[in-house]
Structures are given as C-alpha cells and as structure tokens.
Amino acid sequence: MTDRNSLRVPPMRGPPNSSSRKPLLETSLSAPGAGPRRQKIGLKPGHSAMDWAQLKQNKGNALKGNIDPSHFPLRVTKEELKRHNSRDDCWVALNRKVYNISPYLDFHPGGVDILMKCAGKDGTLLFQKYHHWVNADRILDSCWVGIMV
Template sequence: MSRDGVDSPSCEQKAPLTAKSTVQDCSKQGSGGSMGPPPPVPVSQVQRAADQRQRQKVPHEHGMSQLEFIRSTKDMSGLNGKPRRKAIPRAEVAEHNTPRDAWVVLHGKVYNLTPYLPFHPGGAAILEGVAGTDCTELFNRYHRWVNADFLLKNCLVGHVE
C-alpha cells in the first residue's frame, strides 16, 4: 500500500500495458534518493517566454486560409503550362519583386509567391518585402518546421543557378 492509502504496483511490478516499457515512474515510492518535483517556475517568466514566441497573425477573408491554399490543385507557377525551368539566374529572380509578380528563392528553388500572398498568415506585406530575393534565412528563422516544398509545390518555377 502506498503513502496515500491506494494500492499501486511497486517499481518492480508493472501493469500489463507497461510491462515492456523501459521508463518507470518511481518518484512517489518514497525512496531515499528521490529528488522530488522540480521547483515551480514564476508565472512572470512563463509569460515573458510566451510573449517572445508570439507572432502577429493577420485575419484573412473567408476562403483564404492555409488549408484552402493547399487544397488548390491548379498550377500557380505562372509558367502557363510550360515545363519548370532547371536553372534560373538570381538576376532574373530579382526582377520579380512586386506584389503583382513576386518570386523568391527558398532552399535553392524558385517560387512564384504572387498567388500565395493573400494566404500568408503573417500578411502579404512580409512576403512582398522579400520578393525578388533569397528568403531562406528569414523562412528558417520563423518557419523551420514548415514543409515549404509541399505547401508551395504548385508555385514552383524551377531551381536557381
């Protein structure tokens, strides 16, 4: 019987569902070497950390969510049915630097972001600011976990030289 008056299996006795597990919770067994629970973290530190991680998201019109963009199956590369290009000079990418014609280099690939601008959760202005450039570093800073190849597959123009 444990300290709280409820029968529980000892560290040696495991419940059938955990019989093959390699991790055991023996913290409540009262063993002399237990370090106990970690000290509580002050709420001010937790709030400060949350504030630093928070990013501004922009409200979108109905039908302009990320999911709606992913569901779109049409070719948005702007190539009008032509095959994707194998080598695009950076100078050519730099020419496509307006909201009506926005190309970027991301991980060595060239994407036409023009159709994606209204879907971006942070707003179109952020992407308009990097149009015509290599935005890989900025993308990795804020969206390292995002699978850009999947998200922008229909916007792929080709690869950068």
C-alpha cells in the same frame, strides 16, 4: 488492484479564472528559440490553409504563372529573380528553389507585407528564422518554377 478513489483529481477551489491558481500549461505563439512573438493577421474569407490546399488541387501547375512547360524547371539567376519583385509577379528563393508566391500571398497567416520583404530575393534565412519546422516544398509545390544557379 488500484483504489478508484486514489485516481480522482481533487476539486478546484475558487473560480476557474482565479488569479491564485497557476496555469497547468503555458503556451506561446512562437516556437522555442524563435524570438519575439509574431502578430498574425486576420485572413479574408476563403483564404485559410484548407482553401489554399483546395486551390492547389484545382489549379495545379497554373499557379506557376506563364512558364513554358518545355522550359520547366527554369534555371534562375540572381538577376532574373530580382525582376520578379511585385505583388502580381512575386518570386522568392528558398533553399535554392524558386517559387512564384504571387498566388499564395493572401493565404499567408503573417500577411502580405512580410512576404514582400523577400520579393525577388533569397528568403531562406528569414524563412528558417521563423518557420524552421515548416515544409515549404509541400506548401508551395504547385508554385515551384525552378532552381537558383
């Protein structure tokens, strides 16, 4: 039988913020091996991850943009992808899938500017560098417009 007193944690000496006490666990904003810490921006009210999930549920396929359903999924060439490079018409390729990320821009925790670096381009390498553990298909499933050819 274990003695109850042997399971007690010794009391801390000094205030909890004492510089002589080392943290039990150090955390980082970046994933291991991801490089320098990234700055996250404050999102506008109503633009959290939960708000994005609700918008996807409510709008569904309307987030794809003006795509004729009879042509879906589109076969997108590099030239076609390049034409969609503005904030109001922003397509990006990730792992050979093309997404209309225009509706998602304001929901991205890293801000619009970083996503616009990939506007009209293949953003796979940049995405994998910073988000290799993130499932883009799940986040952007309602924005999927086609496949790179």
